[in-house]
Amino acid sequence: MQLSTSIWVWIAAFLTLTIYSFLYKDNPLYRFAEHVFVGASVGWSIAIVWHMTAIPYIGIPLRDAFVQRNWPGLIYVAIPTLLGCLYFFRFFPKQSWLARWPIALMMGYYCGISISPSIETNIFTQVQGTILTGFNPTSLSSWWALLLLIGVVSTLFYFFFSLKHEGIVGKTSRLGIWFVMIAFGASFGYTVMARVSLLIGRIQFLLHDWLGILK
């Protein structure tokens, strides 16, 4: 057994234990760690945004464009910068509508780019993988492929919103829920291992890096 002599390890170990104390109940130590975490992580993102976005994407291009008298380049960076500054009008109730412009830029951009790829990945690829390409009654895998098709079709039935879920629609969508439940059980079961691995990682840190009990 050899206790760690590094102050950093002690800090990390202390914070690790305070978080685990939350499992017993909420307490001042957890609260302390929580506020440290929130404060430090926001501070970290500020530093990252400063170095990774503000300087390389705004500061340097603006300066370079200005020094080189590259006016189109200046305007190119200035427009989004000014748009970004419009967010600050949130602080002035009378003019707060100006903040809608940068929001509109973002909404238009994200909604526009999401449509076509989601047709490809969410629809085409899924459908392509489901259609039967042949059926051989003597081969087991053909039957499983058929089961897959039935599963997809019945699950989709569950998502019909404008039909009453009665009769054949009701029965099919209930079959769909069976598939969904089995899928959820499976996902739950096979996630356990990954989650326990995380705990093992922390315990190894405490026992090995900090306390030095484990070799």
Added chain:
Amino acid sequence: MIFKKFIPAVILVFLGSLPLSGSAVCVQDVPDDDGSALIVSWEPPGDILGFFMYKIYRKDSLEGEFVQVGKSSKMENCFFVDKDPRFPLNSGMNVVYRIVALDEEENEIREIGVSEQFSPSHSYFNSTKKNTVVAVIFVFTALITFLNLAKKDKNLFIRKIAGLDALDEAVGRATEMGRSVLYVPGLSTMDDIATVASINILGPVAKKVAEYETKILVPNRDPIVYTITHEVVKEAYLEAGRPDAFQEDQVFFVSQNQFAFVAAVNGIMMREKPATNLYLGMFWAESLLLAETGNATGAVQIAGTDSVTQLPFFVTSCDYTLIGEELYAASAYLSRDPVLVGTIKAQDVEKAILLILLVLLSVLAILNFNFFRSESFLRFIMSFFGT
């Protein structure tokens, strides 16, 4: 991706073009791109022994010099895709390629040939995306058609969605207990459409909360989402006729760090003990951390997400869960606005068409497989979704 797109193109071009060229080295444009790639192919020299690979040289202008842009390491590989950011190609350039055969020690043995001058070209339409265009246009038309139909027919039916019916009750419970409602609009940014869907639900929920004179807490992970949820909640209080009851710190930004956000929200749950927790939007691993802590405080919990991997955890630890598309249907369901309900109808029609395609094409494929056995027919079927 490059691989998926190029190799078929390479093979097609390679097979189709060899005999056409007069020179031993043939240059082809890669179709459906922005003119930044070319395919070079050549005939292997049949007469010499001891050559193992090729070097590919390129000259970008008439008076320029040949620069090595690549190497093909197998003697059978008689083609090369030139797309390297170090040696960029643009439409309008006139390039010439030169291929040299090498021996095992990478000494140049012999020149295979020099190509004719070639200029890469760019396309105005990516023809491999034809199917997607058709689908987008179809979805667009379906939406608009049903919007107009919905305006005429005010009583379109929507099936019961238990999780949304329970919202009212859940907010009412918070009012009775004199505690607040916690609304987590997911942990993602606006580029997840689930966040947008969540914001569409937040409006009506916040309004209801304001009407009941209860407090709603909205912690945010993303600053942009924060600015929007702040506006939405403020507006809802105004609409409910209680603008004075809205406090600035009800809707707040926590941290962009996923688990710092969770640590803070868990703390809030333990201390403020909200009577109702709503988790709607995009969630990752934190789903269970939030939902189980909420469970421990005895709150009524309603979740909704399109994150397939997290649904099992919400289903097991929340009272109600909106599964996938139900989240997107929620704003229409809550508002009963005929226009929005019309869009749900449009989604159902799209779904029906998908179902018909799935079943019909499968049946056709089975028939074909068992009776006609035509390869080209099978390819025709698959080409419906060919990506």
Added chain:
Amino acid sequence: MKFWLFMDKLDRRWLFLAIGLSVIIPSITNMRFPVTTTPPTLNLWNFVDSLKYTKKPLIIICDYSPSTSPELQPMAHALFRHALEADIPVFLYGGLYTEGFGLARIAEETVLEEIDYQKANGDSVIYGEDYVFLPFVPGGLAVIAGMGEDFIGTFRVDARGDSLKNLPMMDNVRRLEDIGLIVDIAGSAVSRTWMVYAGTRYGTPVGVGTTAVSAAEYYTFLQTRQFVGMMGGMKGAAEYEELNASNLNIEVRKQAGIAMASQNFVHLLIIFMVILGNISFFVLKRNKERRL
């Protein structure tokens, strides 16, 4: 009856305590469970072992991040140890992302310390002859393509900053074709990239080590032999360690084996609790019905 009532109302903190203990106790006591090896792991082990005849090098790629390292780090250790003991030239490589480099270094230090810089046959491990540590080079996919065409040119130097050209192990390595096997250890979809680019394009066999969650997706690739073998999750790592121990006669601390004991305890505990919970649910339900 009292017991079932207690079970029904069981405070979750007892459960937390039980989970905590079932992780800690096996780690402290070095407890081990018998491990049965499954075909994917066995195939991988055999493939690696066959390299000792061809002397074609193995590349171990640590393409994961610290968050999945508890599950994946033991794989890197077991593979590296196997290669050294069986006298197979081996490259340690941190993969296409910066994070893996540090983890690959941990693997190097841990294993060398464990075997005390000595191979099973008594020879000492010599850097440059027995193994080479590759540096991180930016470029993503272009790096794989580069390795495929010109291995030394892509990296130029090793992780210590020495020129690769001067290392004896590089004599027979010009491009990916000369590599016997690539094992990509990753918790993400990077392994598929290696499979497609290195495997399909350059014909180098590719094996994979992955988390339990991703393992499910890879069975199809094992069937098509696009992956020669796989270690799935901590269990796969434990199996590999077991194969190392039984075939090479090496006795070292089995990292994954011990962690697997924790895993077994937790999994069994959860299953046991779920069953108990259900029994209490039914007993109480029947009791209620009887009273009505």
Added chain:
Amino acid sequence: MFLKRTLPLLIVFLLGLAMIIQFYIPHPVSQNFYDSMAEWVRISGAFALILGLSSFFYVHTRKLARKNKDSFYSGVAILCLIGMAGIGIFGRGGINGWLFSNLYRSIIVPLDATMFSLLSFYIASAAFKAFKARNAMAFALLVTAIIVMLGRVSFGSFLDGIVEWILVYPNTAAQRGIILGIGLGMIATSLKIILGIERSYLGGGD
């Protein structure tokens, strides 16, 4: 009115449409448009962090001013924020500096990993509390979960076949059904926003 409501809606409509069309055009002009838009969104988005910060300071300074037991914690949060940001921006070496990276490695990384690892406790308690065979479907969920879990333990290898079967067929089927539905929902929601039918994100008023 035009500036307050119509213009934002117009921006959304035109930009949304442009981004849809852009996807199909490989021409360099279209690629450049895509790149510039991505950069614009990124640049303007960076400013929102300042709004987030103002919210942060608003919440915590108010708690500080109240001078009760919350004040101490809010003080801690503000101090940590200023310290971390200050060291990262003004400290020697910036974000690669010795102090900044050590603080990151011994505060943020362990807290992150520990919060994440709490999941292993919660996954157990969720299973215990929720896996009750109330009806046939709940029973199906419970049994699949147990089978898959048993397949994960050292001596559960005999279950590998069935576990793989569950994952590859019923599991994939249900996930595909859900994903198809989500795809349609996402597309419809995006279109509704582009067409200006859904506009709650703008807030109300005129």
